[in-house]
Amino acid sequence: MENLLFTKQHKNITKMVDGPISWNEGAHLAYLASLVPHVGTIVEIGSNVGRSACYMGHGLVDAHKTDVRIYCIDLWSLGGVTQQTNYHDPKGLRHQKFKDNIKAFGLSAIISDYEADSVKFAQFNWNKSIDLLFIDAGHSYEAVSADYRAWKDYVRVGGFIAFHDYMEMWPGIVKLLDNEVFPDPMWSNWQTVERLKTAVRSK
Secondary structure, three states, X not given: OOOOOOOOOHHHHHHHOOOXXXXXXXXXXXXXXXXXXXXXXXXXXXXXXXXXXXXXXXXXXXXXXXXXXXXXXXXXXHOOOOOOHHHOOOOOHHHHHHHHHHHHOOOOOOEEEEEOOHHHHHHHHOOOOEEEEEEOOOOOHHHXXXXXXHHHHXXXXXXXXXXXXXXXXXXXXXXXXXXXXXXXXXEEEEEEEOOEEEEEEOX
């Protein structure tokens, strides 16, 4: 398949870091990360224990772009109505595992983590343009649409957006993309890698 980057650490990440991002999906995220310009910015909404962040981080390492920063935002122990039940983390165990995984793969200087409500973080704590935005947090229509609306305008023209879990099991994601995102001319060059949908901001 085109537009996949299997980094030197790809196999190790797949074996050692839990998460639903597949082998090929991780390689596509690594490929997109490798295209981010020097001193660029990646934002991930919904990070769990860091599998996708590690794929993207090593996409940067392989591209010799360790001056790019990845900002990972997740509710972790905060909980809330948008957090899926299987990701509840009241004791902070998932968040600690995230930190451990990032450290184990040598990415602590590239990746920063923020335990926060993603929509509020966008409104009150964010003011940078984004080169790659990956949305993979709450999967209800209300949650994913709120994340999309809060963050989409920060993506620069020529930057990338990515959504995970476009599938029948998650009708809220399908509804948002089919009805609002795919028809929007601000996005073009859509690509599909299994359950991952990605595009470029064109206007």
